[in-house]
Amino acid sequence: xxxxxxxxxxxxxxxxxxxxxxxxxxxxxxxxxxxxxxxxxxxxxxxxxxxxxxxxxxxxxxxxxxxxxxxxxxxxxxxxxxxxxxxxxxxxxxxxxxxxxxxxxxxxxxxxxxxxxxxxxxxxxxxxxxxxxxxxxxxxxxxxxxxxxxxxxxxxxxxxxxxxxxxxxxxxxxxxxxxxxxxxxxxxxxxxxxxxxxxxxxxxxxxxxxxxxxxxxxxxxxxxxxxxxxxxxxxxxxxxxxxxxxxxxxxxxxxxxxxxxxxxxxxxxxxxxxxxxxxxxxxxxxxxxxxxxxxxxxxxxxxxxxxxxxxxxxxxxxxxxxxxxxxxxxxxxxxxxxxxxxxxxxxxxxxxxxxxxxxxxxxxxxxxxxxxxxxxxxxxxxxxxxxxxxxxxxxxxxxxxxxxxxxxxxxxxxxxxxxxxxxxxxxxxxxxxxxxxxxxxxxxxxxxxxxxxxxxxxxxxxxxxxxxxxxxxxxxxxxxxxxxxxxxxxxxxxxxxxxxxxxxxxxxxxxxxxxxxxxxxxxxxxxxxxxxxxxxxxxxxxxxxxxxxxxxxxxx
Numbered sequence: 395x396x397x398x399x400x401x402x403x404x405x406x407x408x409x410x411x412x413x414x415x416x417x418x419x420x421x422x423x424x425x426x427x428x429x430x431x432x433x434x435x436x437x438x439x440x441x442x443x444x445x446x447x448x449x450x451x452x453x454x455x456x457x458x459x460x461x462x463x464x465x466x467x468x469x470x471x472x473x474x475x476x477x478x479x480x481x482x483x484x485x486x487x488x489x490x491x492x493x494x495x496x497x498x499x500x501x502x503x504x505x506x507x508x509x510x511x512x513x514x515x516x517x518x519x520x521x522x523x524x525x526x527x528x529x530x531x532x533x534x535x536x537x538x539x540x541x542x543x544x545x546x547x548x549x550x551x552x553x554x555x556x557x558x559x560x561x562x563x564x565x566x567x568x569x570x571x572x573x574x575x576x577x578x579x580x581x582x583x584x585x586x587x588x589x590x591x592x593x594x595x596x597x598x599x600x601x602x603x604x605x606x607x608x609x610x611x612x613x614x615x616x617x618x619x620x621x622x623x624x625x626x627x628x629x630x631x632x633x634x635x636x637x638x639x640x641x642x643x644x645x646x647x648x649x650x651x652x653x654x655x656x657x658x659x660x661x662x663x664x665x666x667x668x669x670x671x672x673x674x675x676x677x678x679x680x681x682x683x684x685x686x687x688x689x690x691x692x693x694x695x696x697x698x699x700x701x702x703x704x705x706x707x708x709x710x711x712x713x714x715x716x717x718x719x720x721x722x723x724x725x726x727x728x729x730x731x732x733x734x735x736x737x738x739x740x741x742x743x744x745x746x747x748x749x750x751x752x753x754x755x756x757x758x759x760x761x762x763x764x765x766x767x768x769x770x771x772x773x774x775x776x777x778x779x780x781x782x783x784x785x786x787x788x789x790x791x792x793x794x795x796x797x798x799x800x801x802x803x804x805x806x807x808x809x810x811x812x813x814x815x816x817x818x819x820x821x822x823x824x825x826x827x828x829x830x831x832x833x834x835x836x837x838x839x840x841x842x843x844x845x846x847x848x849x850x851x852x853x854x855x856x857x858x859x860x861x862x863x864x865x866x867x868x869x870x871x872x873x874x875x876x877x878x879x880x881x882x883x884x885x886x887x888x889x890x891x892x893x894x895x896x897x898x899x900x901x902x903x904x905x906x907x908x909x910x911x912x913x914x915x916x917x918x919x920x921x922x923x924x925x926x927x928x929x930x931x932x933x934x935x936x937x938x939x940x941x942x943x944x945x946x947x948x949x950x
Contacts, residue, residue, distance in 0.1 A: 400450055404946070405446070405449050406949075408449060408949075409446065410942050410945065411441070411680075411946050412441045412446065413942075414935075414938055415437050415438055415441065415687065415939060415942075416434075417930075417935070418687075418691055418694075418930065418939070420694055421929045421931065422694050422697040422701070422788060424690070424693035424694050424787075425693050426690055427690060427694070430687055430690025433686050433687055433690075434687050434690070436683075437687065439561060443514070444511055444512075444565040444676070445676055447509055447512075448672075450509040452666075452669060452673075455497065455504055455505065455540050455541045455659075456539065456540045456541070456567045456659070456665050456669060457511055457540075457543060457565070457567045458541065458567065458570050459545050459565075459570070460472055460542065461559060461569055461572070461586065462571050462582070462586070463547060463548065463580065464547035464550055464551075466573055466577065466602055467572065467574070467602045467603060468481075468544055469544055470638070470642070471572060471602060471643070471648075472496060472542060473641060473642055474642045474645070474648055475536075475542065475648055475652060476535045476542075479641055479642075480494055480531035480533065480544075481494040481531075492518075492523055492524050492527050492529060493543055494531050494543070495517070495528035495531060495541060495542075496531045496536050496541065496542040496544070497530075497531070498532065498536045498537060499533075499534060502530075505517070505530075505541055512528075512561075512562070515527055525552075525554040525555055525557070528543070537656045538659060539658070540655055540659040542655075543562055545559045546558045547559055548560055548563070549582050566595065566672070567595075567596070568595060568597065568598070568658070568668050568672070569590055569595055569596070571583055571587065571597060572602055573599070573600070574601065575603060575608065578612075578616055578619070587599075587623070587625060591624070592675075592679065593672065593675045593676065593679060594671050594672065594674065594675025594678070595671070595672050596672065597628050598629040598654060599616070599620075599630045599631065600631045600633060601613065601631070601632045601633065602633045603633070604632050604633065604634050605634070605635055606634045606635065612632065616630055616632075629654060631650055631651045631654070633647055633651075634647060677950060680947075681947075684939055687936075688936035688937070688939050691932075691939065694935075695933045695936070697931075698929075698933075701922075701926055702922070702923055704783045704784070705919050705922035705923065708775075708919075709773075709918055712772035712775055712776040712915065716768065716769065716772055716915075723852065723853045723877070725765045725768060725851070725852040725853075726761065726764050726765075727764070730761070731764075731853075734883075735879045735882065737757055738846075738849075738883060738886055743886060746845065747890075748842075754839070754842040754845055757842070757846075757849070758844070758848075761848045761849055762812070762815055765811055766806060766808060769808060769811070769914065770806070773918050776918070776919075777918075780922055810913050810914040810917070811914070813910065814906060817906055818848060821847075821903065821906075822840045822844055822899075843891070846887055847887070847891075847899055848903065850896065850903070851900055851903045851904045851907055853879060853883050854880060887900070
């Protein structure tokens with residue numbers, strides 16, 4: 395692709411791609427998540443720092459970043475090219491704490507305007523130690539058409555400086571890699587050369603501080619090493635070790651390098667080719683990087699599915715335990731069971747069916763409160779199981795956002811149980827009375843009979859719930875024995891509804907209770923689904939990312 399001017403369609407496609415890359419979160423400890431986060435962050439930075447602004451301003455000055463290891467003389471080289479100290483040099487490390495942007499005064503608008511490369515970097519008029527800033531150094535010695543950037547060391551002991559050095563190289567049109575006669579075979583310059591080859595960035599190499607007597611030998615050895623690694627066509631400049639005058643190298647030693655800079659600056663074809671090579675290299679590298687991020691997003695979606703399943707299983711298990719408790723008549727236990735036993739004693743039972751008495755409402759609160767306590771305990775156990783599983787898969791901050799409480803507490807009646815209790819009143823209102831004598835029990839309303847029906851379900855006996863596994867007391871003969879409170883409850887129900895009708899009503903009530911508990915636990919489990927969704931893990935993010943990348947390739 396030839397870069398001749400801004401392309402609205404291409405810029406639109408790249409902008410959409412940028413959003414598709416930046417939007418997805420990677421909060422889950424899925425396979426390869428650390429590498430995926432790194433690639434995602436690097437890709438967003440390179441789009442923001444270089445590709446988008448370069449596509450907007452393809453005719454801007456070629457940014458040549460001077461990079462390399464610490465102590466190889468980068469700043470001295472830049473100062474000597476400019477013939478003025480614009481970048482601090484010295485023996486203390488690191489010397490370059492923030493980048494220095496050297497540019498011809500005629501190009502100031504291009505490197506400070508809205509379409510500048512690295513727009514997030516501050517342009518400081520004077521020295522600064524901020525790693526995310528340029529010290530702006532306009533000077534007429536820099537040919538118009540290029541901008542020379544003295545970058546922090548890529549192997550600096552200061553992490554922020556290292557990151558800034560790598561970021562500047564990632565936003566360069568061309569690299570000027572500086573090493574020395576003693577260090578040209580070290581790992582750092584070759585790692586950078588390999589990265590440049592992958593990105594198809596134009597590179598020139600400076601062998602600095604070469605002993606004059608070894609100049610030819612070192613140059614030939616360096617060229618041979620480049621050729622062996624498939625880089626024999628790279629420009630290689632040698633700068634002999636020399637006495638500095640005013641901190642600067644003799645000007646004549648840099649004539650070949652300055653000629654290369656002027657050629658790049660003054661030849662429009664060369665400038666365009668340099669920029670196009672880097673832009674096309676980034677475009678060609680997009681499918682690989684996008685594929686890696688898409689794989690990471692797919693792993694996130696799979697991990698999210700596993701977490702949802704863990705939540706569903708935890709709540710399903712606790713719902714099943716309550717299902718069994720209903721079947722076994724164990725929703726009423728402990729102190730509430732004793733209180734209910736007292737309420738249906740012969741001397742107090744009539745109050746349940748007496749107009750104006752508070753006994754029906756008291757019974758309702760007692761029964762629903764007992765069930766609510768067991769629901770709260772089950773929900774708490776489920777929430778704890780989910781929390782234990784999710785903490786292993788979430789970073790601490792994300793876990794704090796995603797982990798939710800049990801959703802209900804002891805003594806608080808969930809709306810589903812309240813609605814179920816109301817449904818018993820409706821059930822009794824729809825049922826025809828089976829015998830004349832039951833009119834006395836309904837004379838004061840349906841509150842008492844509804845509470846009694848709930849108690850039959852909670853204590854369980856003779857068809858009070860669908861046939862399921864039942865844990866029962868055993869009599870001396872080995873036959874199942876009914877709990878005395880359950881027996882008393884059922885006797886009262888038989889008297890109020892009739893035995894057959896009591897069985898039928900209890901069956902309907904138990905079935906509707908099971909449905910209500912199912913809805914309750916589905917709601918509680920869904921809170922975890924919603925919390926997980928709030929973390930930003932989307933199943934289709936990887937596919938959308940790849941489609942955005944394909945749109946960019948079509949627009950090239």
